[in-house]
Amino acid sequence: MEDDILSKIVQKEEPELLTDITPNAEIDVIRYYTQVQGIKSFVGVPLFYGKNLAGILALDSKVSDAFGIEHIYALGRFIRIISMIIALYDDKFKDSLAENRLNGLLGLLSGDRFFDNEEDLYKTMEGSLKNLLTWDAFTFVWYNPAEQKI
Numbered sequence: 001m002e003d004d005i006l007s008k009i010v011q012k013e014e015p016e017l018l019t020d021i022t023p024n025a026e027i028d029v030i031r032y033y034t035q036v037q038g039i040k041s042f043v044g045v046p047l048f049y050g051k052n053l054a055g056i057l058a059l060d061s062k063v064s065d066a067f068g069i070e071h072i073y074a075l076g077r078f079i080r081i082i083s084m085i086i087a088l089y090d091d092k093f094k095d096s097l098a099e100n101r102l103n104g105l106l107g108l109l110s111g112d113r114f115f116d117n118e119e120d121l122y123k124t125m126e127g128s129l130k131n132l133l134t135w136d137a138f139t140f141v142w143y144n145p146a147e148q149k150i
Helices: 007-013 023-029 070-108 117-134
Strands: 016-018 039-047 052-061
Touching: 007 016, 007 039, 007 052, 016 070, 039 070, 052 070
Parallel strands: none
Antiparallel strands: 016 039, 039 052
16 A cells, blocks of 8 residues: 555545646656556545455546536446346356356266166266366275175
């Protein structure tokens, strides 16, 4: 954290508006450029996802007084839309992950499935476990109880 405008938004978790940035103050206030750009106006709004700060939507302009309080309200509405899109994507991802895991379990537990040989069984297990776990190597150790009878 520094003393620039983006750090201030993160620290306060509130929008910020600058309407007349002087050329010598620009490099101190706006630090996301590598050199002076001639920025005169800035508006930034925090983006929350859940209760956590997830980002900042920032606009700048080379015109003095380019932004006002109405821009903060407009960006706030836009931020709400972005938050909803993130939530929909997140929910969809969670649902698809849960669906993949359920399909993996059902693939293993299906009672109507018959295997012609052990190779079919191994392939089914491998395919089902790919949906349940992340793994680099898959090994199945088989203990055949019929052959191990005394």
